[in-house]
Amino acid sequence: MTTGRPTVVGRWRRGQDDVGGRGILAAAGAVVVDRRGAVAIETGLAATALLVLAVFILDVVRLIETMSRMDRVAAVTADLVARNDDVVDSTDFRNVAANNALGAFFFAANEIARPDDLVNDGRVIVSSILPKAAGFDLNWQRTGPYTLTASSQIGDLGDLPTTGNFIVSEVFFQFRPLVLDQLDLLDGFSTLLYARALYRPRMGALTSLQPPV
């Protein structure tokens, strides 16, 4: 079997007879021990891992950026409502009834949320609450014609002062990873973001809503 110099086991040599399974095994063995292209393969694996990592970073940062934006949406919405001395009970942001209609504040929230699509992927809920020694009374609660289904989660607000009522704005947003979702690497992955802001009405009471004219 030997020809005077050591045979490289498993290495395929042109012209060598391929007799049955022995030839396949020899080829597999040759691949295992063949070092040609090893750097390319390792680099490819590493690059893929790094790419996934980079995409992950991108989406994590996007997630936090979106959370920050929703925080701002919640705060600005609550503040806009709280600036008014009375608010009109009309919630449709597609057909705003008055400058002080709830629909106008929902419209503003939708604009502030851009580029995120609050109308189709989110929901804003505005409430007026009167804190008590334990818990609070709900004066009113309204939301606009949003697509996303979500319920108020005001929950525990701590020991708020009982000196008057507060406006609470809650923002829900269905976050979807941008790149990973498109690559189907995280099929169906999403998270419902929640932001909440609580403001004291600046001057008015806002314990009730004005009927639309």
Added chain:
Amino acid sequence: MSGVLSVVRDLARSEQGATALLTAMVATTVVGAMLTAFDIARLHLTQTRLQLSVDAAALAATRDATSPTLDGDVRAVFDANFRPGFLGTVVADFAVLPLVQDDATVSMQIKAEVDLPSVLSPMLSIVASDLFYLEASATTLRRTLGVELALVLDNTGSMRGGNKIGALRDAAQLLTDIVFDGRESVPNLQVAVVPYTATVNIGDQHAFWLADPATAPLIPPASMADFAPTDWKGCVLARTGGEDSTETPPGVAPLDPFFYPASDPAVCTPFPKKQRRLNCWPDGAGQVDERNGAQNDGYGPNLGCGPPILPLTESYDAVTATIAGMQPWHRGGTMANMGLVWGWRALSPDWRGLWRRPNGTAITDRPFDYDHPSTRKVVVLMTDGNNEWYQDDYTAYRFPADDVLGIGGGKRTVEINARMLAACTALKTNGVVVFTVTFGSAPSGATQKLYRDCASAPDQDPAFPGLKYFHAPTAAALSASFSDIAGQLTELRLIQ
């Protein structure tokens, strides 16, 4: 030694593991970059929420500046927005700093300092501390404009239905609470309350405004003694000669007392006769019944006369007591023009020094001039119905049959409305800001238009931007309207 050198040379030449080494270096860099990006994003998120939370706390602090538990209240509002432990943060310091807190101006500063643990730095130990230090502050300013405010409020009998008078008391009290902001007085804030029916009670301390019977015969009574067995309550007639809608002081155009004459004894016998068309007094026992509870069954010379005007006062308690004392008074109909004109006179500089407090002491320095540099004049006129009178009821214009308006029969209500509108125009011409409110379902379309036309334009005075006419179908809407008006009279804004 040569062996060691040989190994080093072999390692230098060897290419084995080079990719792994390179990958490890790149991965470390990427992971570091990821953690850095993560930390920066967390910083951004925390700083945003911190600032928004401080803003909310500052605005609440300024609104409730007089709260005895201010610091705790404000911290609670901050915590409700910046939830404890958010992203592992610890609030290192939180301070409520009143910058200015005098009677007319409130300025607050809120400062918060937060420690945010870093994700990256503890792993690499590249910085001494593994905490990011964040801080935020907000400064607010709330200013109450100098205002002479006259609340001209409907106290007619129709306010009894559905407890509308209760809704009015609540709404007026809400306005009062907002503008006084929990204080007994606010410098340069003066409030008058003018309840009206079909006449106005000027308060019996102002009897010296009445015409002197020695120089001019009174419209009945011939003398004030004719009020016996009771006394003049304080209501007056509309002045004649076109002075019913002017601010001419009483020294120039005196007033006549409102004296609801007794019906013919022949139709009142036997007493008591309590038909609405009659006013049979004194009754068989020689008495009158002018109690509010008597409603349409009351009788006496002051029948239909409401509670007295509260002249301009700086006292929250006095305003509150007057509002609480308002009741619906039956008989006579509704003459909002009389209320409006008396609201004007309560603010008119031509009446300075003439008004007396309920205890009789003179108010010497009010009302200010129309063009006073730091004081605005404001009237809030409210009604639950239409200007109207009844054929057999006595009013500020006496009985309709007396034709005091001098226009013959019919259209008297149209004339009342026209005179009311003229008073509105005169007020606005003098720079007085007029708010009007119609309440309930009774005000007709014409009345709503009248009050809309009466009200100031939203931009008449840049100090009070906003709508001036409100129609409030419900009690809640009435409170909202008064709350809106109060909001226009005060300011609160974030300045930093």
